[in-house]
Amino acid sequence: MNLYDLLASRFPADRSRPAFLLPDGRAVSYGALEEDVARTAALLVEHEVEPGDRVAMQSVKSIEAVAVYLATLKVGAVFLPLNTAYTEAEVDYFIEDAEPALFVEDAVELVADARTRAPLWESVAREDGDLASIIYTSGTTGRSKGAMLSHGNLAANAAALHQAWGFSEEDVLLHALPIFHVHGLFVALHCAFLSGAPMVWLEKYEDAQVLAALPTSTVMMGVPTFYTRLLANPGFTREAAEHMRLFISGSAPLLESTFAEFEQRTGKRILERYGMSEAVIITSNPLEGERIAGSVGYPLPGVELRIGGGEETGVLEIRGPSVFGGYWRMPEKTAEEFTADGFFKTGDVGRRDADGRVWISGRAKDLIISGGFNVYPKEIELILDEMDGVVESAVIGLPHADFGEAVTAVVIGSGDERAIIAALRGTLAAFKTPKRVFFVDELPRNAMGKVQKNLLRERYAGTYGA
Numbered sequence: 001m002n003l004y005d006l007l008a009s010r011f012p013a014d015r016s017r018p019a020f021l022l023p024d025g026r027a028v029s030y031g032a033l034e035e036d037v038a039r040t041a042a043l044l045v046e047h048e049v050e051p052g053d054r055v056a057m058q059s060v061k062s063i064e065a066v067a068v069y070l071a072t073l074k075v076g077a078v079f080l081p082l083n084t085a086y087t088e089a090e091v092d093y094f095i096e097d098a099e100p101a102l103f104v105e106d107a108v109e110l111v112a113d114a115r116t117r118a119p120l121w122e123s124v125a126r127e128d129g130d131l132a133s134i135i136y137t138s139g140t141t142g143r144s145k146g147a148m149l150s151h152g153n154l155a156a157n158a159a160a161l162h163q164a165w166g167f168s169e170e171d172v173l174l175h176a177l178p179i180f181h182v183h184g185l186f187v188a189l190h191c192a193f194l195s196g197a198p199m200v201w202l203e204k205y206e207d208a209q210v211l212a213a214l215p216t217s218t219v220m221m222g223v224p225t226f227y228t229r230l231l232a233n234p235g236f237t238r239e240a241a242e243h244m245r246l247f248i249s250g251s252a253p254l255l256e257s258t259f260a261e262f263e264q265r266t267g268k269r270i271l272e273r274y275g276m277s278e279a280v281i282i283t284s285n286p287l288e289g290e291r292i293a294g295s296v297g298y299p300l301p302g303v304e305l306r307i308g309g310g311e312e313t314g315v316l317e318i319r320g321p322s323v324f325g326g327y328w329r330m331p332e333k334t335a336e337e338f339t340a341d342g343f344f345k346t347g348d349v350g351r352r353d354a355d356g357r358v359w360i361s362g363r364a365k366d367l368i369i370s371g372g373f374n375v376y377p378k379e380i381e382l383i384l385d386e387m388d389g390v391v392e393s394a395v396i397g398l399p400h401a402d403f404g405e406a407v408t409a410v411v412i413g414s415g416d417e418r419a420i421i422a423a424l425r426g427t428l429a430a431f432k433t434p435k436r437v438f439f440v441d442e443l444p445r446n447a448m449g450k451v452q453k454n455l456l457r458e459r460y461a462g463t464y465g466a
């Protein structure tokens with residue numbers, strides 16, 4: 001079934017009910033959204049977009065941008081969202097690689113045009129395996145790869161999340177995420193649409209607007225930086241969070257201190273889940289049952305998860321209905337990233353405890369090999385984060401003539417480098433103890449709040465003169 005038809009089949013029977021609630025008090029109904037989608041679909045066809053063609057969009061977040069996404073699904077084309085921060089040169093690469101039939105720069109303008117003159121358009125039938133979207137991975141090393149997600153992949157994940165997080169028509173989803181990434185685009189939108197629920201629609205995360213929206217919302221989805229920012233705001237009180245039934249976090253690791261402080265402030269435990277462009281959401285802490293800080297919870301129903309390499313800790317491998325079909329026009333890269341029995345190697349290193357919960361210790365490519373020993377940055381970061389004066393830390397490996405790589409810490413906060421190293425030396429083996437500690441005001445992060453360790457490695461590359 002066409003994913004759009006599946007979503008639309010769950011829109012409220014009373015189409016006058018709101019799909020979007022805007023901060024200025026306006027509401028946009030499900031009926032209006034449906035009509036926008038049908039007319040925009042007709043306009044896409046007029047622009048000679050055919051089933052299977054790519055429609056690229058680099059447009060600011062708007063309701064019209066959502067309509068373009070849904071219209072693309074409706075005509076059986078393939079949606080290719082692009083980060084609004086990408087430069088022209090970066091966009092050129094995506095255009096050359098994906099060869100879109102249409103590039104949408106201004107979704108508002110396109111949909112406005114459709115409203116004035118386009119007819120209503122019927123959906124094009126799709127099979128589960130047909131391509132729905134290509135999501136280019138952030139690609140901190142090498143060329144960015146286009147993860148190919150099918151209608152079936154997205155439908156399966158949406159249904160699993162809708163169930164796992166207990167969504168219903170009673171919910172109001174606070175949507176402050178960007179929509180060029182799976183989190184804001186698929187995870188958030190699909191949960192709301194499958195419930196026929198409204199979303200409080202914010203163009204971006206902004207303290208005052210989020211605080212104003214909390215009393216009328218029930219669920220918020222965020223990246224960890226949303227929660228640290230909320231906690232830094234004295235207006236974020238237990239009363240402010242009272243009406244919310246669920247705060248969900250993902251796209252980057254949630255600090256245990258954030259989880260703890262959040263619970264202390266609000267009495268609520270953030271639900272952390274883990275996902276990636278190649279599979280949407282993979283694991284989640286439970287809705288009912290204990291949510292544990294530092295663990296990303298259990299594999300979603302239907303997801304098989306195992307640890308590669310035969311050790312207790314290793315690269316997580318996954319198989320299941322939401323796992324993507326491969327990288328766009330990269331059959332060799334795709335073959336490398338799947339095992340012979342069809343598991344995708346996520347590139348995330350982790351383990352499962354006796355209870356079956358998954359714990360992630362970082363990206364495989366961030367693993368440090370110092371003097372021939374494997375060092376998992378997370379182990380050291382967790383200890384550093386507990387120290388006085390340390391807000392957050394990032395541990396990286398830097399070129400070193402003797403060790404190959406030298407363990408190095410970059411820390412938000414202040415303190416005495418020697419004292420920190422001496423204190424770590426008390427708990428950690430010498431090969432794991434950072435040789436240097438750098439203090440900074442901020443760590444470099446991408447739009448989803450992920451610390452960009454590649455930038456730190458570049459910045460401090462000459463530290464040991466190697």
Ligand code: AMP
Nearest residue numbers: 250251252253273274275276277348360
């Ligand atoms: P992306 O494809 O841009 O969504 O990035 C996916 C990556 O984000 C994953 O492979 C993980 O490394 C990381 N990630 C997402 N969620 C979490 C989480 N809850 N904890 C730790 N890492 C996460």
